[in-house]
Amino acid sequence: MAGLATVLGSGAMTNSIDDATKASTILLMGSNATETHPVIGAKIKQAIRKGSKLVVADPRKTELARLADIHLQLKPGTDAALLNGLLHIIIDKHLVDKEYISQHTEGYEQLAEQVKSYTPERVSAITGVPVHLIHQAALTYGRAAAAAVLYTMGITQHSNGTDNVLAIANLALATGNLGRPGTGINPLRGQNNVQGSCDMGALPNVLPGYVPVEQANQRFGQIWQAQLPEQKGMTVGQMIDGGVRALYVMGENPMLSDPDGSHVAQCLDNLDFLVVQDIFLTETAERADVVLPAASFAEKEGSFTNTERRVQKVNQAIAPVGQSRPDWQIICDIAQRLGHNWHYSFPGEIFAEINQAVPAYGGFDYNSLESDGRHWPCPETDHPGTPILHAQGPARGRGVFTAVDYKGPGEAADEQYPYTLTTGRILFHYHTGTMTRNARGLGKHRKEEQAEINPADAAALGIASGDRVKITSRRGSVETAVIVTDRVPEKVVFMTFHFRESAANILTGNFVDPVSLTPELKVAAVAIEKVV
Amino acid sequence: MKKINLTINGMTVTAPAGSTVLEAARLAGVDVPTLCHHRELTADGCCRMCVVEVEGNHNLPASCVLPASDGMKIETESQAVVTARKNILRLMLSNHPLDCLTCETAGGCRLQDYCYRYDVGETTFIGDVADRPKVQCNPFILRDYRKCILCGLCVRACREVQCNDAIDFINRGFESQVAAPFGEGLEEGGCTFCGLCLDLCPSGALQSLVGHGEGRVWERKTVTTTCTYCGVGCRLKLQVNDGQVVGISPDFDGPVNRGHMCVKGRFGWDFIHSPNRLKTPLVRKDGRLQEATWDEALDAVARGLEQTRDQHGSSALGVLSSARCTNEENYLLQKLARVALGTNNIDHCARL
Numbered sequence: 001m002a003g004l005a006t007v008l009g010s011g012a013m014t015n016s017i018d019d020a021t022k023a024s025t026i027l028l029m030g031s032n033a034t035e036t037h038p039v040i041g042a043k044i045k046q047a048i049r050k051g052s053k054l055v056v057a058d059p060r061k062t063e064l065a066r067l068a069d070i071h072l073q074l075k076p077g078t079d080a081a082l083l084n085g086l087l088h089i090i091i092d093k094h095l096v097d098k099e100y101i102s103q104h105t106e107g108y109e110q111l112a113e114q115v116k117s118y119t120p121e122r123v124s125a126i127t128g129v130p131v132h133l134i135h136q137a138a139l140t141y142g143r144a145a146a147a148a149v150l151y152t153m154g155i156t157q158h159s160n161g162t163d164n165v166l167a168i169a170n171l172a173l174a175t176g177n178l179g180r181p182g183t184g185i186n187p188l189r190g191q192n193n194v195q196g197s198c199d200m201g202a203l204p205n206v207l208p209g210y211v212p213v214e215q216a217n218q219r220f221g222q223i224w225q226a227q228l229p230e231q232k233g234m235t236v237g238q239m240i241d242g243g244v245r246a247l248y249v250m251g252e253n254p255m256l257s258d259p260d261g262s263h264v265a266q267c268l269d270n271l272d273f274l275v276v277q278d279i280f281l282t283e284t285a286e287r288a289d290v291v292l293p294a295a296s297f298a299e300k301e302g303s304f305t306n307t308e309r310r311v312q313k314v315n316q317a318i319a320p321v322g323q324s325r326p327d328w329q330i331i332c333d334i335a336q337r338l339g340h341n342w343h344y345s346f347p348g349e350i351f352a353e354i355n356q357a358v359p360a361y362g363g364f365d366y367n368s369l370e371s372d373g374r375h376w377p378c379p380e381t382d383h384p385g386t387p388i389l390h391a392q393g394p395a396r397g398r399g400v401f402t403a404v405d406y407k408g409p410g411e412a413a414d415e416q417y418p419y420t421l422t423t424g425r426i427l428f429h430y431h432t433g434t435m436t437r438n439a440r441g442l443g444k445h446r447k448e449e450q451a452e453i454n455p456a457d458a459a460a461l462g463i464a465s466g467d468r469v470k471i472t473s474r475r476g477s478v479e480t481a482v483i484v485t486d487r488v489p490e491k492v493v494f495m496t497f498h499f500r501e502s503a504a505n506i507l508t509g510n511f512v513d514p515v516s517l518t519p520e521l522k523v524a525a526v527a528i529e530k531v532v
Numbered sequence: 533m534k535k536i537n538l539t540i541n542g543m544t545v546t547a548p549a550g551s552t553v554l555e556a557a558r559l560a561g562v563d564v565p566t567l568c569h570h571r572e573l574t575a576d577g578c579c580r581m582c583v584v585e586v587e588g589n590h591n592l593p594a595s596c597v598l599p600a601s602d603g604m605k606i607e608t609e610s611q612a613v614v615t616a617r618k619n620i621l622r623l624m625l626s627n628h629p630l631d632c633l634t635c636e637t638a639g640g641c642r643l644q645d646y647c648y649r650y651d652v653g654e655t656t657f658i659g660d661v662a663d664r665p666k667v668q669c670n671p672f673i674l675r676d677y678r679k680c681i682l683c684g685l686c687v688r689a690c691r692e693v694q695c696n697d698a699i700d701f702i703n704r705g706f707e708s709q710v711a712a713p714f715g716e717g718l719e720e721g722g723c724t725f726c727g728l729c730l731d732l733c734p735s736g737a738l739q740s741l742v743g744h745g746e747g748r749v750w751e752r753k754t755v756t757t758t759c760t761y762c763g764v765g766c767r768l769k770l771q772v773n774d775g776q777v778v779g780i781s782p783d784f785d786g787p788v789n790r791g792h793m794c795v796k797g798r799f800g801w802d803f804i805h806s807p808n809r810l811k812t813p814l815v816r817k818d819g820r821l822q823e824a825t826w827d828e829a830l831d832a833v834a835r836g837l838e839q840t841r842d843q844h845g846s847s848a849l850g851v852l853s854s855a856r857c858t859n860e861e862n863y864l865l866q867k868l869a870r871v872a873l874g875t876n877n878i879d880h881c882a883r884l
Binding site: 017018034036037038039040042045046048049156157188189190191192193194195196197198199200201202203204205207208213216220224226228229230231232233234235236239243244245246247248249250251252254257258272273275278279280281285286288289290291292293294296297298299300301302303304305306307308310311312313314315316317318319321322323324325326327328330331332333334335337338339340342344347350351353354357370373427428429430434435436438439440441442444445516517518519521 | 760
């Protein structure tokens with residue numbers, strides 16, 4: 001998001017879901033959409049059946065990779081090289097959109113110069129993708145009348161994640177695939193309200209509506225009647241890693257979701273004070289000094305903003321379970337005890353304040369969200385909403401080309417740790433498993449981790465599906481069952497982070513992207529041994 | 533858009549050119565019964581419930597596949613139409629158990645609704661009954677093919693929306709049935725349990741195993757809301773019975789998903805009533821988390837945060853917000869961090 005916001009002026013999905021999945025060419029990168037965003041995954045499959053071309057760049061043979069016209073099975077963490085390689089061919093074959101470049105962008109000459117060195121042969125050597133497939137993919141994207149890029153954490157959760165995003169933006173800008181139907185740069189957000197949490201300013205560097213913290217008092221001093229701090233705050237990783245002494249956690253489970261789990265545990269234990277507010281006693285809550293029981297989505301009302309910037313209503317179906325309370329009430333209770341006389345009587349009153357605080361939300365009416373469905377920016381009541389961003393050229397004026405060089409992952413496989421671990425989700429579970437493992441059907445259907453390992457590696461290690469292995473990285477070890485499958489290439493092993501018994505993030509490292517500070521959860525060097 | 537005019541049950545109806553007679557009728561508020569039709573899927577015309585009488589036609593065409601044209605005169609409930617529908621229902625009942633007293637779907641079964649509407653209590657076609665199986669091969673979907681009327685909605689949903697082709701018709705004529713390949717389990721056939729098939733099933737042949745037996749359709753009120761899992765933002769309806777969430781039904785007006793969901797959204801809702809839910813505040817005393825009152829817990833929170841702030845300053849405080857929570861809650865929590873705690877140390881899991 002940091003990358004997109006810099007070059008375009010906004011970090012959100014540029015096009016709507018329906019629009020992006022109707023593109024004549026879809027380039028899907030680092031996204032196992034049929035498992036992580038299943039309804040979008042299905043829409044991509046519908047598009048293929050109606051004749052759209054699909055190019056998938058993913059180290060794994062995901063369902064969509066198998067259905068794709070072209071599968072670029074790159075080595076984990078080599079996305080920037082691949083993207084530069086695609087652009088190299090697109091420039092070489094004169095498939096760039098010169099008019100768009102001259103009218104709406106800056107920095108093209110430098111970029112063109114820089115990608116010259118990314119010849120298909122060199123890119124093939126870095127990524128492991130055959131030269132002819134790189135050619136085919138470049139021509140497919142470059143020749144399309146409208147092409148959309150969709151990506152997820154497979155692009156961003158790298159120590160060079162921002163570079164990957166910038167390289168995607170370069171590709172889209174150079175071919176003029178922006179601001180029109182069926183085009184765009186579309187990061188699929190992984191959780192129900194990541195987009196909304198960002199819009200609301202639950203970030204250390206920006207306030208609601210992406211106002212930089214440096215302008216806090218100027219923009220919010222009056223609305224909130226307070227003197228506000230203007231120094232950038234810390235990210236999740238920095239806070240946990242000794243940055244703070246007291247931590248208040250609402251609905252997060254860093255014990256399983258954050259890299260280097262043993263270190264996280266140690267850091268949490270070192271805190272002077274830890275409060276966790278959640279619907280279950282998570283692995284993080286178990287370590288807390290105070291645990292506050294929160295109501296689930298069925299027990300409260302409010303709004304979520306989905307991945308395509310659509311603000312939708314959440315309605316209360318039942319009373320809070322036990323003594324649990326909606327999170328907004330608990331926050332108000334705490335504010336009052338801290339001497340702030342907040343008296344919001346229901347979420348609509350908070351939303352009314354959001355109308356004021358976030359101009360892009362200015363036109364929404366809480367009471368008619370149910371039938372609304374408009375996409376932000378929606379600054380006025382009668383505004384139609386904005387399903388496609390950057391229609392009049394990039395929001396910041398001109399889109400910036402940023403030449404990026406391929407840098408290897410923070411931790412490459414070596415003799416001692418010869419395998420590359422990559423992590424993600426499966427269809428049947430969600431994130432740290434807090435909800436899905438407590439659902440009867442889902443919990444029963446997939447009870448444990450099944451680390452994916454290639455048949456050649458399995459043969460070398462003498463293991464078969466169902467066997468248990470010990471996977472070790474520089475940070476720690478976990479035991480897990482394996483499934484032998486060619487979904488993963490040789491020397492790559494895939495695990496989820498759903499299961500506390502085989503917590504993959506014990507293994508991952510805290511190599512972060514220098515700009516976005518996103519940890520490299522998609523690459524870690526590991527060793528594997530059979531458990532007998 | 534070009535419009536056409538036709539007459540339905542004596543009413544002049546204007547519809548967009550290209551509409552079917554069924555669409556034109558529904559546009560005019562005329563309720564034509566259908567079993568095998570759904571607006572999100574290709575029309576098949578196989579159940580024949582939607583037959584209508586067209587002036588000048590000798591037969592009764594299925595309105596779901598009949599293009600409407602200017603000047604057409606349609607009767608949707610004429611004697612011939614009603615007789616045909618009664619016969620169709622009797623034929624269906626000849627292969628459908630009349631166990632509505634115990635059937636999970638009773639009250640939400642269109643076959644039952646139409647039998648009531650056309651006063652068809654039993655079949656007049658007595659003879660062999662097709663021997664079809666009842667299959668339970670997963671914790672999500674129960675397939676009771678004895679109740680299947682072969683409308684094919686499930687097959688088309690899987691083909692056209694989920695695009696998994698996990699099920700299809702097998703055999704011919706009397707032996708016809710829907711099945712996964714080689715009679716194996718659904719998952720082996722490529723099913724990912726999106727549940728759209730069972731949400732479209734008009735006759736109780738497909739039922740949800742999650743929430744099974746937890747209340748009849750008429751006892752369940754529904755509340756439309758937005759799914760709590762991924763960022764797609766599917767709209768869905770929570771079914772509530774006696775203060776408990778007991779099921780989910782699709783919202784075909786959901787702007788993103790138009791009724792489609794995934795296994796998590798469709799079948800993963802029951803964590804809401806998991807016995808593991810936190811039900812009281814807990815405060816650590818003597819090294820152990822122990823039940824406490826809200827006042828005790830909130831006082832402890834305020835005290836803990838204030839102590840750290842007093843000793844080490846605001847920058848020693850951190851707040852993790854949540855992408856699982858609402859906009860309102862995220863807005864409030866960052867406001868709490870900035871206004872009440874005096875720090876920009878607020879973040880959430882956008883990067884995870």
